[in-house]
Amino acid sequence: MEYEKKLKNLSDEELIKEHKNKSIIFGIFLGLVTIMVISSIITIIKNKIIATTFMPLAFFPLLLIFWNGFKKVRKEKNFRKLK
Known part of the structure; x- marks a missing residue:
C-alpha cells in the first residue's frame, strides 16, 4: 500500500x-x-537429485515479489496513460 x-x-x-x-x-x-x-530438470533426468535441484523453489517467492512490484508500476503507468 505504501509503495502505491x-x-x-x-x-x-x-x-x-x-x-x-x-x-x-x-x-x-x-x-x-x-x-x-x-538445469534442475536436466539433473533429475540424469537421475541425480542434488541440493541445487530445489533452488528454483527457493527463488520462486522472490520472483513473485518482483512480479508484483512490476505489475503495480505498470498499473500506475497505464492509469496515467503513459507510453
Missing part, C-alpha cells in the same frame, strides 16, 4: 524510469529462474 502511494507521487519521467528498471530486473530474474528450472 510512492508511485502516485512520482513524476511521469520518474515513473517511466521506474517501469523500465522494474521490467529489466524482472526480466533478468525470470531468465535466471528459468535457467535454474531447466
